[in-house]
Amino acid sequence: MKIEKMRIFAVICIVSLIQFCRCEPLSVDGKVLILDESNFDSAISSFDHIFVDFYAPWCGHCKRLSPELDAAAPVLAKLKEPIVIGKIDADKYTRLARKYDVDAYPTVLLFNHGIPTEYRGPRKADLLVRYLKKFAASDVSILDSDSAVNSFVEEAGTFFPVYIGFGLDSSMIEKFAIKYKKNAWFSVAKDFSEDLMIVYDFDKIPALVSLNPLYNERNTFYGPFEDEFLEDFIKQNLIPLAVPVSHDTLKLMKADGRKIVLTIVEDESEERSKELVKLLRAAASANRDLIFGYVGVKQLEEFADKFDTSTKLPKMVIWDKSDDYLSVVGSESIEGEDQGTQITKFLEGYREGRTVKKTLSGPSLMQFIHRSFDIRMVYIFVFVVAVVILIQSLSKGDDSDEYRRVPNQDSKVNHPSSSISEGESKEYKEGDKED
Numbered sequence: 549m550k551i552e553k554m555r556i557f558a559v560i561c562i563v564s565l566i567q568f569c570r571c572e573p574l575s576v577d578g579k580v581l582i583l584d585e586s587n588f589d590s591a592i593s594s595f596d597h598i599f600v601d602f603y604a605p606w607c608g609h610c611k612r613l614s615p616e617l618d619a620a621a622p623v624l625a626k627l628k629e630p631i632v633i634g635k636i637d638a639d640k641y642t643r644l645a646r647k648y649d650v651d652a653y654p655t656v657l658l659f660n661h662g663i664p665t666e667y668r669g670p671r672k673a674d675l676l677v678r679y680l681k682k683f684a685a686s687d688v689s690i691l692d693s694d695s696a697v698n699s700f701v702e703e704a705g706t707f708f709p710v711y712i713g714f715g716l717d718s719s720m721i722e723k724f725a726i727k728y729k730k731n732a733w734f735s736v737a738k739d740f741s742e743d744l745m746i747v748y749d750f751d752k753i754p755a756l757v758s759l760n761p762l763y764n765e766r767n768t769f770y771g772p773f774e775d776e777f778l779e780d781f782i783k784q785n786l787i788p789l790a791v792p793v794s795h796d797t798l799k800l801m802k803a804d805g806r807k808i809v810l811t812i813v814e815d816e817s818e819e820r821s822k823e824l825v826k827l828l829r830a831a832a833s834a835n836r837d838l839i840f841g842y843v844g845v846k847q848l849e850e851f852a853d854k855f856d857t858s859t860k861l862p863k864m865v866i867w868d869k870s871d872d873y874l875s876v877v878g879s880e881s882i883e884g885e886d887q888g889t890q891i892t893k894f895l896e897g898y899r900e901g902r903t904v905k906k907t908l909s910g911p912s913l914m915q916f917i918h919r920s921f922d923i924r925m926v927y928i929f930v931f932v933v934a935v936v937i938l939i940q941s942l943s944k945g946d947d948s949d950e951y952r953r954v955p956n957q958d959s960k961v962n963h964p965s966s967s968i969s970e971g972e973s974k975e976y977k978e979g980d981k982e983d
Contacts, residue, residue: 577625578621578622578625578626579618579621579622580617580618580621580633580634580635581598581632581633581634581635582634582635582636583600583634583635583636584636584637584641585641585643585644588636588641588644591632591634592659592662593662595630595632595659596629596660596661596684597629597630597631597632597658597659597660597661597683597684598631598632598633598634598658598659599617599624599631599632599633599634599656599657599658599659599667599680600633600634600635600636600656600657600658600659601613601614601617601633601634601635601636601654601656602635602636602638602644602645602648602650602653602654602655602656602657603635603636603637603638603639603653603654604637604638604639604653604654605637605639606639607653607654609653609654610653610654612671613654613656613671614635616671616672616673616676617633617635617673617676619673620633620673620674620676620677620680621633623673623677624677624680624681624684627681627684628684629684629685630684631680631681631683631684638650638653638655639653648664658680658683660683665730668796669707678703678705678707679705679707681703682704682707682708682729682733683729683730685733687722687725687726687729687734688718688721688722688725688734688735688736689733689734689735689736690718690735690736690738691712691735691736691737691738691740692737692738692739693739693740694740694741694743694744696737697712697735697737697740697744700712700733700735701759701761704733704761705761706761706762707762708731708732708733709731709732709733709758709759709760709785709786710732710733710735710758710759710760710761711725711732711733711734711735711756711757711758711759711782711785712735712736712737712748712756712757712759713734713735713736713737713754713755713756713757714737714740714745714748714750714753714754714755714756714757715737715753715754715755716736716753716754716755716756716773717736718736720773720778721734721736721756721778721782723775724778724779724782728782728783728786731786731800732782732786748766748768749766749768750768750770752770754770754771754773755768755769755770756768756769756773756778756781757769758781758782758785760785760788762788763788763789765785765788765789767781767785769781783804784836786800786804787800787801787804787839789828789829789832789833789840790825790828790829790832790840790841790842791839791840791841791842792816792841792842792843792847793810793841793842793843793848793851794848797841798851801839801841801869802869804839806837806838806839807838807839807866807867807868807869808838808839808840808841808866808867808868808869809828809831809832809835809838809839809840809841809864809865809866809894809895809898810841810842810843810855810864810865810866810867810873811824811828811840811841811842811843811862811863811864811882812842812843812844812845812852812855812857812861812862812863812864812865813842813843813844813845813861813862814844814845814846814861814862815844815845815846815847816842816843816844816846816847817844817846817847821842821844821862824842824862824887825842827887827888827891828840828842828891830888831891831892831895835895845857845861853909854908854909855867855873855908856906856909859880859881860880860881860883861881861883862881862882862883862887863880863881863882864876864879864882864891864894865906866898866903871907871908872905872906872907872908873905873906873908874898874903874904874905874906875903875904875906876894876897876898876902876903877897877902877903877904878893878897878902879893879894879897882894
């Protein structure tokens with residue numbers, strides 16, 4: 549009996565060794581890593597940065613994303629801190645899909661040191677690479693020449709604001725660089741010329757310059773370099789002076805403690821709306837305790853209608869991101885020629901307390917922020933339920949698992965806050981991931 553047990557033990561050891569040897573080692577080879585339940589956890593723990601595509605073989609959006617990931621993988625693998633791209637069939641490995649609250653295809657998560665963040669950036673290979681590079685970059689980049697500064701700004705692109713400390717010690721902004729790494733690039737220039745001071749428009753040091761290339765905005769902070777004031781400057785410049793409302797910018801504004809001066813127009817793309825945005829930027833520059841946002845009914849009707857668009861547009865309201873907002877008495881609309889004066893009167897009325905509280909129409913704004921814009925999912929859900937009922941009625945209780953769908957549930961992963969470009973919003977919309 550003892551010999552028999554030893555033989556069984558030996559067989560188990562041999563089988564285990566064979567299985568172990570069959571496992572392919574995980575390496576950064578520039579190819580998309582195929583993940584399953586046997587290697588998923590190992591991959592997440594093996595790589596500091598791994599970008600995982602949860603896809604379904606039948607999903608059209610997934611099929612379009614796949615070649616972009618193939619093209620981006622070798623570029624990201626060559627970074628100083630490589631980013632590995634992996635993909636997993638979430639329709640097959642449903643346990644992992646449920647674990648990470650995958651409720652639509654494709655869902656893409658970026659794991660930084662094992663912590664998942666849902667990716668909502670562009671999907672074309674070149675833009676995807678540029679977007680992801682910042683997550684593998686140093687918290688604070690040290691720049692030692694004019695050319696290094698210019699190269700840093702150029703490589704940063706337009707997706708995130710850029711902060712450059714001139715004559716600052718990196719330790720002064722390091723804690724904020726870590727805290728806001730998902731939102732901006734941070735650097736310190738150790739050596740630079742007077743010519744560069746002219747280029748970046750500051751006349752003394754130490755100085756912290758913020759750049760928002762997408763909106764062509766630049767601001768300079770000369771101190772005091774105490775934590776409270778420094779962080780206020782950084783937070784205020786994460787958001788442009790006048791920010792267009794979108795699913796992603798709403799979350800960015802929600803994370804900011806300031807109230808929002810929200811302007812509703814018929815169409816953001818109209819020339820008169822663009823001129824109004826210029827006036828809003830000027831007002832925002834003089835009222836940094838408030839966020840100035842704008843939204844077009846044509847661009848985001850479901851959101852704009854919550855603020856009673858039956859009033860003549862354009863109109864302005866004060867919104868604290870709750871289910872209520874304030875209307876300023878006598879400034880229900882800013883329609884007319886001299887909109888600059890009307891904006892000033894609106895702000896004066898708000899600060900003097902001449903306001904009326906109103907309640908948003910429709911569902912909660914936070915529900916709006918967290919839900920998909922694409923109503924196609926409703927139709928898909930109804931269709932699937934109808935099919936399931938039909939099959940069950942025909943099979944008379946057959947428990948066949950032929951038809952499956954990922955449960956529709958709220959995602960629990962952290963969402964990155966980031967500035968979203970106009971080009972990027974065209975490239976990817978929240979509803980586009982659902983197939």
